[in-house]
Amino acid sequence: MERDANYVAVGTFVLLLLAIGTGFVLWYSETGDRRQYQRYEIYFDGSVFGLSEGGSVRYLGVAVGRIARIGLDPRDPSRVRVIADISDDTPIESGTVARLALQGVTGLLFIDLKPADPNRPQMEPVASLNYPVIPSERSDFDVFISSLPDVVAKAGEVLNRMNAVLSDENIGAVTAALSSIEDATRQLPATVDDTRRLLAQLEGVAEEIRGAAADVRGLTSSSAPELREAIVRLRNAADSIAAVSARIDQFVAANEDSLSRFADQGLSEFDALVRDMRETVKAVERLSRQLGDDPSRLLYQPSSRGLEITP
Structure with missing residues (x-):
């Protein structure tokens, strides 16, 4: 009796499960994809x-179908033939194109459909085998994948060049150059001071030349026109030296900061110029002293011939 009761309970449970399963199937069929x-x-x-059968087909990102089959084109093995089931209400037009797109960070691909664009170049149609053909275009992902080997090669070339530039020899040369620039920068203020002192000396010498020229002009007021012209030129030269000295002094005062950054180029030429200016000052000082002591010596040289006496 107890055994019969157990059979009844098991049968009732099985019938209940079947009823629940049947109801779920009917509900799913009514609410499923119609x-x-x-x-x-x-x-x-x-x-x-990355593209697989059963994958998604989307129109502007909206799921509108699925991939039914993927295979090679029997007419061209370098081309892949994809068969997709797309909803009837999807606006597939003559200008609609398909492209591969990456789905998030999963690495999976899906087919993304783009609407017709009058600015898009016309696609070369592919003959259909069994169904209507949607033309495809290269996506940004395809361009990236195809250009990846070139990018890797260029990156390797850049790294090789960086290694060559950052060699021990080049680093040593750069260090030595920076040390030389630092030394030259420390010496530049002293060089600027020397230049200013030389300019002051040039101004004094110019004043002395003006005075000597005036003395010579007084001694030779009755001399030949050529002598007067020489005196005028001497005075003009003194005026020019004074003017140039004033301009250089103004330039040095206005560009002292810029001269401090001048140390990386032209410092050796600048020092040579200072040395030449020193020699010039010395020569002009000697000339001014000679003119101050005896101006006539510059104009009347002693005769190299002896004095001839007529008997």
């Missing part, structure tokens, strides 16, 4: 790695 699908062919040039 859309009608149209089958299309899409051809891609190159690899479609």
